[in-house]
Amino acid sequence: MAARRRRASNARLWMPPLACLVLAALVQHACELLGESMLPGFWLHLDALYLVFPLLYLRFAHGLPQVAFTALMLDAMWPGPFGTRLVLYSLALAMMIPLRVRVRRENPLHVFWLASGMNLFVFAGFWLQTLLGPDALACVPLTRILTDLLVSELLVGFSAYWWMEFQRLVIFRSCGQDPAGFPIL
Amino acid sequence: MxxxxxxxxxxxxxxxxxxxxxxxxxxxxxxxxxxxxxxxxxxxxxxxxxxxxxxxxxxxxxxxxxxxxxxKMPPLQDWNYVVGRVIRRDLDTWWQRMTVQLGAEDGVRKGDGVVCRDGVVGRVMEVHAYTCVVELLSSASFRVAAHVDGDMRPVTYVGTPAPLFRDPGGEATNLPADMIADPARPLRLVTSRLGGVFPDGLTIGYMRHLEAEPDGLFQRSKVLLNPSLTRLREVAVLVPVLRAQVEAAEASISKK
Structure with a gap:
């Protein structure tokens, strides 16, 4: 019984990366369906959604392994060089850690700007990596890149707060402990 | 890892x-x-x-x-068509790839051609145990030797980066200067056996307009690909018969 309670109380440590992987699969499927039916030549990049919860609700020592795990799992299926996401996510997390005390996680507007900024950073990293890579990847039309970026930014911005609250709710329901009750510093 | x-x-x-x-x-x-x-x-x-x-x-x-x-000609290469289901499509901003449920266990190797009912789909880029990753025909890094249907002079086909809100396409270069295309009856670009990856005559796409290349010696054209390329559910990997036989013989020897 005690072991079960202990496992449940650690839900905030193992549940977010699993939730992120499920979300990544759903996003992938949604993009495939969009491409099949209405919008060919369009793709969503929602990387900041995998970072907001570890950043705003977990200690760096707890958040970094989660982010690293998610990044490596996504990197394994990604066509680009292995480890790109790991580096970009870790950098984004490390850069935002000192600034997170200025962000009110209860405020959707604060979360909007935070998520949009991090998503922009990660997308810029992918772009830079492809520019440095083979020539063929560097000649993707700018309109395509900017449209993908703009729509992804808006979607990430508007959904980050609700996604974070959903993760918090799931953890609260599963173990009865609110992640907001744990210190992050 | x-x-x-x-x-x-x-x-x-x-x-x-x-x-x-x-x-x-x-x-x-x-x-x-x-x-x-x-x-x-x-x-x-x-x-x-x-x-x-x-x-x-x-x-x-x-x-x-x-x-x-x-x-005294060398024998033509023959292929086995191994059919597999598409389990994932990565058609993002920079990449055009799909994952197929066929792997090393099915005899698939890196570089094998992938086709469907309507023609060429792409080429195998990565092989795992039970799955493989296919670089699509529309991928910017995809290149293949081709020729126009009814004209055996070789041309080069290159995929072009996916444009916004449009189906992916490609470009044919090194088209002979005397070639003429009629928009009402587009030219069919087909595979050539020169590359050794595809059999001769599989459809790559269609060309409606030709334009002169800067050197004036050749022409180039946009290639309209099959729009269902990104919606495929099943594809076939071309596994060379000779290679399959050699691998089977090697496997039987190693068992003994």
């Missing part, structure tokens, strides 16, 4: 692909008995037609072999 992480996720992607196919399967399962009987009859007719063509193809192949032997 990448392979380990990839392999542990692969079953989940296969499962998700099956889940995504569930609505289509349910709608198929709900079809009436009479419509199935009608389709069965149509299939039987089609099978009969194919049986006749197969007999004819057998005779043609013998004829070709006789002529080849007389002229």
């Amino acid at each position: 990448r392979n380990a992480l990839y392999e542990c996720q692969a079953p989940a992607w296969v499962g998700l692909a099956r889940l995504a196919d569930l609505p289509a399967w349910m709608s198929e399962a709900a079809r009436s008995r009479s419509s199935l009987l009608e389709e069965n009859r149509d299939m039987a007719r089609l099978n009969s037609a194919y049986m006749l063509r197969l007999q004819q193809a057998g005779m043609d192949a013998e004829e070709l072999a006789r002529v080849g032997a007389m002229l």
